[in-house]
Amino acid sequence: MMKLPGVLMFLLVLGTAESACNSTCSTFCDCSNHGLTSVPRDLPTNITRLDLQHNQITTVGQLDFSRYRSLITLDLGYNRISTIGSQAFYQLSNLTKLRVSSNSLRNLTASMFTGLANVQEMIFYKNDISDIQTGTFNPTPLLIRLLVHRNKLTSLKSGMFSGLENLQELWVNDNEITNIQTGTFNSTSELRILSLSQNKLATLRSDMFTDLKGLKYLYLYDNDITSIHAGAFSSTSQLGILHLYNNHIQSIPSNLLSNLLQLSDLKLSYNNLTDFPFEQLSNVQTISTLKLDNNKMTTLPSLAYDILSSISDVNIDNNPWQCDCRMVDFKLKITESSPFENRITCSQPDNLSGLKLKDIKLENLFLGCLEPKIVRFERSGNVKLLQGANILEQVVCEATGIPTPTITVIPPAGLNTTAESNGIVTVEENSNVIIQNIIAADAGLYGCIASSPIGSTFAVLSTEVVNPVSPPRFTLPVFAGSVSGAVAGTIAIGAIILAIWCRARAKTRFVALSTESDVDLTTVTQL
Ligand SMILES: *[C@@H]1O[C@H](CO)[C@@H](O)[C@H](O)[C@H]1NC(C)=O
Ligand SMILES: *[C@@H]1O[C@H](CO)[C@@H](O)[C@H](O)[C@H]1NC(C)=O
Ligand SMILES: *[C@@H]1O[C@H](CO)[C@@H](O)[C@H](O)[C@H]1NC(C)=O
Numbered sequence: 001m002m003k004l005p006g007v008l009m010f011l012l013v014l015g016t017a018e019s020a021c022n023s024t025c026s027t028f029c030d031c032s033n034h035g036l037t038s039v040p041r042d043l044p045t046n047i048t049r050l051d052l053q054h055n056q057i058t059t060v061g062q063l064d065f066s067r068y069r070s071l072i073t074l075d076l077g078y079n080r081i082s083t084i085g086s087q088a089f090y091q092l093s094n095l096t097k098l099r100v101s102s103n104s105l106r107n108l109t110a111s112m113f114t115g116l117a118n119v120q121e122m123i124f125y126k127n128d129i130s131d132i133q134t135g136t137f138n139p140t141p142l143l144i145r146l147l148v149h150r151n152k153l154t155s156l157k158s159g160m161f162s163g164l165e166n167l168q169e170l171w172v173n174d175n176e177i178t179n180i181q182t183g184t185f186n187s188t189s190e191l192r193i194l195s196l197s198q199n200k201l202a203t204l205r206s207d208m209f210t211d212l213k214g215l216k217y218l219y220l221y222d223n224d225i226t227s228i229h230a231g232a233f234s235s236t237s238q239l240g241i242l243h244l245y246n247n248h249i250q251s252i253p254s255n256l257l258s259n260l261l262q263l264s265d266l267k268l269s270y271n272n273l274t275d276f277p278f279e280q281l282s283n284v285q286t287i288s289t290l291k292l293d294n295n296k297m298t299t300l301p302s303l304a305y306d307i308l309s310s311i312s313d314v315n316i317d318n319n320p321w322q323c324d325c326r327m328v329d330f331k332l333k334i335t336e337s338s339p340f341e342n343r344i345t346c347s348q349p350d351n352l353s354g355l356k357l358k359d360i361k362l363e364n365l366f367l368g369c370l371e372p373k374i375v376r377f378e379r380s381g382n383v384k385l386l387q388g389a390n391i392l393e394q395v396v397c398e399a400t401g402i403p404t405p406t407i408t409v410i411p412p413a414g415l416n417t418t419a420e421s422n423g424i425v426t427v428e429e430n431s432n433v434i435i436q437n438i439i440a441a442d443a444g445l446y447g448c449i450a451s452s453p454i455g456s457t458f459a460v461l462s463t464e465v466v467n468p469v470s471p472p473r474f475t476l477p478v479f480a481g482s483v484s485g486a487v488a489g490t491i492a493i494g495a496i497i498l499a500i501w502c503r504a505r506a507k508t509r510f511v512a513l514s515t516e517s518d519v520d521l522t523t524v525t526q527l
C-alpha cells in the first residue's frame with residue numbers, strides 16, 4: 001500500500017514528459033490538439049514518435065520532417081492536409097507507421113513516399129482519394145498493411161499496387177469501385193486480407209483475383225454484384241472467409257466453390273439466389289458458417305440436408321420455400337437435431353403457407369405437385385414486317401405444372417437455324433418459350449419438351465414460313481406428307497426428344513407418376 005503513491009508519481013512524471021510538444025519531450029512528442037497549422041520545428045531531433053492529430057495542418061513538405069530522422073511512428077490524422085510535397089518523408093528511413101487518415105488528399109503519387117523504405121503500415125482512410133498513380137508504392141517495398149477505405153476510388157488498375165511484394169492486408173472498402181482491372185494484384189501475391197466491401201462492383205470476372213494465391217479473407221459484401229463468372233475463385237484456393245452478403249447474386253456458377261477446401265465462413269445472405277449448389281460443398285470439410293438467409297430459394301434437395309447438418313452455424317431463414325414433392329427427400333431426413341430444421345417455413349403451396357416443413361405430413365407434400373402439361377404450342381398470329389425481308393413471328397410453347405416445368409424448344413434442322421434467324425429464345429415469366437424472328441430456313445418441325453422432377457412430356461409443331469416478298473399467306477401444313485425433308489426432320493426431332501426425355505426421366509425419382517400416355521403428339525394447323 002505504501003508503494004502506490006510512488007507508482008502514481010512515476011506515472012505522472014512519465015505522463016507529463018511524454019505529452020509535451022516542445023523541446024522537453026523525449027522519444028514521444030504529443031502535439032495533438034495544439035491548433036497547429038504547420039509541423040513544429042523545435043522538437044528534439046532524436047524523437048521516435050510524433051503525434052500531430054487534430055490540428056489544422058494543410059500541407060507537408062520536405063523541410064517539415066527532415067530534422068526528425070529517427071521517427072518510427074508519425075500520426076497526421078484529422079488535419080486538413082491536401083498536399084504532401086514531393087519527398088516530404090525523404091529522410092524517414094526508420095519510419096514503420098504513417099497515418100494520414102481523415103484529411104483532404106485527392107491522389108497518391110510515388111514522389112510522396114520516396115525514402116520510406118521501411119514503412120510497414122500506411123493509413124489513408126477518410127480522404128478524397130480518387131487516384132493512386134502507377135508506381136506510388138515502389139518506394140515502400142516492405143509495406144504490410146495499406147488502408148485506403150472511405151475514399152473515392154472508382155477503379156483499381158494494373159500497376160496501382162506494384163512494388164508491394166510484402167503486402168498482406170489491403171483495405172479499399174467503402175469507395176466507389178466499379179471495376180478491377182486484370183493484373184491489379186499481380187505483384188501482391190502475399191496478400192492475406194482483401195476488403196472490397198461497400199463498393200459498386202457488379203461482376204466478378206474470372207481474371208480478377210487470379211494472382212491472390214494466398215488470400216484468406218475476401219470481403220465483397222454491400223456491392224451491386226449480379227453476376228459471378230465461373231472460375232472467379234479458382235486461383236484463391238486458400239480462401240477461408242468469403243463474405244458476399246447484400247448483393248444481387250442470382251446464381252452460383254458450377255465449380256465456383258468446389259476448390260475452396262479451406263473455406264470456413266461463407267455468407268450469401270440478402271441476395272437473389274433461387275438455388276444454392278450444395279454439392280459444391282461436398283468436399284469442403286472446414287466450413288463452420290453458412291448464411292443463405294433472405295434469398296429466393298424454393299426447394300432443398302436431399303444432399304442439402306447432409307451438408308447443412310454438418311455445419312455448426314447455419315441460417316437459411318426467410319426463403320420462399322415451396323413445400324411440394326421436391327422436398328420429400330429432405331423432409332425424410334429431418335431429425336430436428338439442428339436448429340435450421342425447425343425454421344423452414346413454407347411459403348407455397350397456399351394451403352401449406354406459414355406451416356413448418358417439419359410439421360407437414362409426407363402425403364401433403366406430394367399433393368403440392370402437378371405433372372407437366374403442354375397447354376399451348378403454336379405460331380403466334382402477329383405477323384409484322386421487320387427490317388427488310390425478315391418476318392417477325394413467334395413459336396410459343398407454354399406448359400403448366402407444379403413445380404414449374406423447364407421448357408426446351410427444338411428448332412428444325414438443328415440449332416444453327418435459330419442462330420441464323422437471330423434466334424431469340426425467351427422464357428417468359430409465365431414459362432412461355434418464344435422464338436422470334438423466324439425466317440424461311442426455320443420452316444419445318446419444332447419440338448417442345450416440358451419436364452419437371454415429377455415427369456416430362458413433349459409436343460411437335462409443323463410450321464411453314466411465309467416468303468417475305470409475297471404478301472403474308474398461310475398454307476395448310478402437312479405433317480408428314482409434304483417433302484422427304486420433313487420426314488427426316490420428324491425422325492431427327494423424335495430422336496432428340498426421346499434422348500432428352502429419357503435423361504429427364506432418369507433423373508427423377510417420381511418417374512412412376514409419369515406415364516407414356518402423357519405424351520402429346522400434336523400437329524397444329526394454322527389457317
Ligand atoms: C513544454 O510543454 C509542457 C507540457 O505542455 C510544459 O509543461 C512545459 O512548460 C513546456 N516547456 C517549454 C520549455 O515550453
Ligand atoms: C535525445 O537527445 C537528447 C539531447 O540531445 C538526449 O538527452 C536524449 O537522451 C536523446 N534521447 C534518445 C532516446 O536518444
Ligand atoms: C534507425 O534505426 C537503426 C536501427 O535501430 C539505428 O541504428 C539508426 O540510428 C536509426 N536511424 C536514425 C536516423 O535514427
Ligand SMILES: *[C@@H]1O[C@H](CO)[C@@H](O)[C@H](O)[C@H]1NC(C)=O
Nearest residue numbers: 082083106107108109131133
Ligand atoms: C494530385 O492532386 C494535387 C492536389 O490535389 C493536384 O495538384 C495534382 O495535379 C494531382 N495530380 C494528379 C496526377 O492527379
Ligand SMILES: *[C@@H]1O[C@H](CO)[C@@H](O)[C@H](O)[C@H]1NC(C)=O
Nearest residue numbers: 158159182183184185186187
Ligand atoms: C502485371 O500486369 C501488368 C499489366 O498487365 C504487366 O505490365 C506486368 O508485367 C504484370 N506484372 C507481373 C509481375 O506479371
Ligand SMILES: *[C@@H]1O[C@H](CO)[C@@H](O)[C@H](O)[C@H]1NC(C)=O
Nearest residue numbers: 247248249250270271272296
Ligand atoms: C431479384 O431478381 C428480380 C428478378 O430477376 C429483380 O426484379 C429484383 O430486383 C432482384 N432483387 C434484388 C435484391 O436484386
Ligand SMILES: *[C@@H]1O[C@H](CO)[C@@H](O)[C@H](O)[C@H]1NC(C)=O
Nearest residue numbers: 349350351352363364367368
Ligand atoms: C391443397 O390444395 C391442393 C390444390 O387445391 C389440394 O389438392 C390439396 O388437397 C390441398 N392440401 C391440403 C393439405 O389441404
Ligand SMILES: *[C@@H]1O[C@H](CO)[C@@H](O)[C@H](O)[C@H]1NC(C)=O
Nearest residue numbers: 413414415416417419420441
Ligand atoms: C449449319 O451448320 C453447318 C455445320 O456447322 C454448316 O455447314 C451450315 O452451312 C450451317 N447452315 C446455315 C444455314 O448456316
